[in-house]
Amino acid sequence: MGAAIAAAERRPDGTSLLATAKDAFTTGLQKAATVSAALTLVTAVLVTTLLRNVPAIAAASAGTGTQRDTEAGEPVTAAT
Numbered sequence: 534m535g536a537a538i539a540a541a542e543r544r545p546d547g548t549s550l551l552a553t554a555k556d557a558f559t560t561g562l563q564k565a566a567t568v569s570a571a572l573t574l575v576t577a578v579l580v581t582t583l584l585r586n587v588p589a590i591a592a593a594s595a596g597t598g599t600q601r602d603t604e605a606g607e608p609v610t611a612a613t
Contacts, residue, residue, distance in 0.1 A: 534558055 537554030541547030 534554065537551060541551040541554070544550060
């Protein structure tokens with residue numbers, strides 16, 4: 534935009550050049566935002582689909598090492 538403003542100041546038809554540059558900038562920015570939003574949505578759907586069956590990791594207990602739930606539902610702790 535800075536170059537377009539500088540060029541518009543040096544030309545007699547600078548206002549039309551500046552208006553065209555602003556329009557091009559705005560259009561490009563809108564297209565970039567649209568593509569970014571679409572990619573974000575696709576990524577969210579993929580992550581939700583692919584991680585649907587991944588079990589959650591249990592929080593670590595304080596002072597006794599890490600702790601995970603087994604398939605039987607009993608906690609497994611580190612030996613102390």
